[in-house]
Amino acid sequence: MTLFEILLFLIVAAICGGVARSLAGGTNGGCFVSIAVAFVGSMLGGKLAQISGMPEPLPITIGGTQLPIVWSIIGGAIFVAALRMISGARSS
Template sequence: MTLFEILLFLIVAAICGGVARSLAGGANGGCFVSIAVAFVGSMLGGKLAQYTGMPEPLPIEIGGVQLPIVWSIIGGALFVAALRLISGAGRRE
């Protein structure tokens, strides 16, 4: 992978993570948090896709590496929702 492909991969991951965080209600953090959420989400979403037997409807290939867009967003949203549930964020007393 070239430097441009790595940067493009990180930008796509940041967008996926940002969408996942906004769906789950996570507002804290910045670009690096969004990238981390996307990577964890792609692993979690990939396992969920294997478990359910569902294909990836919108994969993007960058430099020979495939990024599952939809499953990254779904997995990232589940990850952020689980973190918010565990940490108690968003509770109003």
């Protein structure tokens, strides 16, 4: 992967993480937190897709690496919601 592909991959991940955080009620943090949420969500969502046998409706391939957009957002939202439940955070 080139530097441009890595930056593009991180930008897409940040957008997916931001959407996931918005759906689940948000968390404190910025762009790096959104990127982390997207990567954890991608792993969690990918596992959920594999277990349920559902395909990825909107994958994006950058530099030979595939980012599952929909499952990344779904998994990220589940991850953020679980963190909020564990920490007892209240919506503001």
